[in-house]
Amino acid sequence: MTPTVFITGATSGFGEACARRFAAAGWSLVLTGRRAERLYALADELSAHTEVLPLVVDVRDRAAMEQAIGQLPPAFSTLRGLVNNAGLALGTAPAPECSLDDWETMVDTNIKGLLYSTRLLLPRLIAHGAGAGIVNLGSIAGNWPYPGSHVYGASKAFVRQFSLNLRCDLQGTGVRVTNLEPGLCESEFSLVRFAGDKAKYDSVYAGAQAIQPKDIAETIFWLLNQPAHININSLELMPVSQSWSNFAIERA
Ligand code: NDP
Ligand code: 8X3
Numbered sequence: 001m002t003p004t005v006f007i008t009g010a011t012s013g014f015g016e017a018c019a020r021r022f023a024a025a026g027w028s029l030v031l032t033g034r035r036a037e038r039l040y041a042l043a044d045e046l047s048a049h050t051e052v053l054p055l056v057v058d059v060r061d062r063a064a065m066e067q068a069i070g071q072l073p074p075a076f077s078t079l080r081g082l083v084n085n086a087g088l089a090l091g092t093a094p095a096p097e098c099s100l101d102d103w104e105t106m107v108d109t110n111i112k113g114l115l116y117s118t119r120l121l122l123p124r125l126i127a128h129g130a131g132a133g134i135v136n137l138g139s140i141a142g143n144w145p146y147p148g149s150h151v152y153g154a155s156k157a158f159v160r161q162f163s164l165n166l167r168c169d170l171q172g173t174g175v176r177v178t179n180l181e182p183g184l185c186e187s188e189f190s191l192v193r194f195a196g197d198k199a200k201y202d203s204v205y206a207g208a209q210a211i212q213p214k215d216i217a218e219t220i221f222w223l224l225n226q227p228a229h230i231n232i233n234s235l236e237l238m239p240v241s242q243s244w245s246n247f248a249i250e251r252a
Pocket of ligand 2: 138139140141149182183184185
């Protein structure tokens with residue numbers, strides 16, 4: 001049977017690269033995103049290689065998610081993979097200067113959106129059984145604190161713990177769960193974070209040899225193709241150019 005992967009946030013970055021990687025291997029795809037034009041263009045292109053179902057849906061909209069997933073055609077009644085990728089960071093200002101709207105958007109997308117897709121798709125993953133897997137996009141920001149990370153990092157810490165907890169509840173179903181925790185990766189992520197400021201975007205990646213979306217796609221493809229008896233619980237990766245820095249001390 002042709003395996004199917006459901007990828008949230010396939011209109012750019014990791015999600016788009018994943019769609020291309022899985023399509024190249026002949027997997028059927030369900031792709032989501034809000035930017036309809038981009039999503040349909042990608043689906044059209046990849047349809048030459050495999051079956052692709054584009055779903056224009058905002059992961060924050062629970063009713064829309066329920067409707068879109070509830071109406072999946074029978075061909076998608078079992079899923080081999082779910083890549084919970086849709087997500088974003090907004091800003092790097094210190095907490096006292098942040099907008100509550102931005103904080104809510106991160107919680108609604110990175111936490112609640114991921115919960116909706118997970119809960120709504122679990123029956124299809126369980127129906128597949130052995131070999132099925134969920135890859136959640138965590139981040140190094142969920143593992144390590146840094147200034148300006150506040151709600152973004154906390155949302156990814158939620159994703160990490162939710163991923164580990166899910167494993168407990170999925171014991172016996174054959175469904176695997178991995179929390180993938182990348183560091184610096186070059187994508188529109190930083191354009192979104194800096195509200196479209198290209199100069200700031202460029203300064204984040206200048207000379208850093210950041211990880212590329214296709215590197216992440218290759219990692220996710222590898223994760224979902226591990227032997228069915230193996231679960232990679234979490235996987236943190238950084239570009240070689242990135243490491244840790246010292247603790248901050250305010251001196252009198
Ligand atoms: P991009 O900005 O390139 O892609 C984000 C994707 O998420 C887009 O396809 C976007 O689609 C989708 N998305 C955002 N909000 C929503 C929403 N409300 N409903 C549906 N889709 C949404 O970023 P990346 O590919 O870099 O990031 C993907 C994931 O990886 C995120 O969860 C991010 O936090 C995480 N990550 C990124 C890192 C990096 O350095 N780039 C490092 C570690 C983790 P659309 O706008 O069309 O809806
Ligand atoms: C994105 C990585 O370091 O910008 O999740 O938070 S970082």
